[in-house]
Amino acid sequence: MAQPYPKLILKIEDALKKMLKGTVPVISxxxxxxxxxxxxxxxxxxxxxxxxxxxxxxxxxxxVGHLDFSLSRVADITKDTKIAVYCSIGVRSENIAGKLLSYGFSNVWNVYGGIFTWANEHKTLVADNQQPILDVHGYDKNWAKLLGHHVNCILSK
Known part of the structure; x- marks a missing residue:
């Protein structure tokens, strides 16, 4: 298996140390x-x-989204189900995971490093048809710098 990008992963960790509130349990x-x-x-x-x-x-x-998150999008999930929430690196997902905890979900985890770390570690990503893909939305030009060169960084669709 290809090696992850340790320098990029460290940069993501540095950003998370500054930005995460620590209000939600994390899962690597x-x-x-x-x-x-x-x-x-x-x-x-x-x-x-x-x-x-x-x-x-x-x-x-x-x-489930972030800015327009709605509890209706998780209405079919039982409150004790194990839930992992992710975003680009873990900041928006911490926010949504916190909302889920406040709504009574009891087993919610924030994916530390998000899809950027997942991709940088060469873990499988999929398109809507569930076929493997190497594309990742880079969020913006600054955050996109946290993606490895093997990833096709897309900034808009």
């Missing part, structure tokens, strides 16, 4: 991938904007 991308591979039941929620999700996402992720 490796822990989540291991849980998925061992068939542990997780619901994975994508809290990026729809244009970001439509480019690529984690396999079987459910889009």
């Amino acid at each position: 991308t490796d822990q989540l991938a291991d849980s998925i591979n061992s068939r542990t039941d997780w619901i994975i929620l994508d809290s990026r904007e729809l244009a970001e999700y439509e480019i690529s996402h984690l396999s079987n992720a459910i889009w």
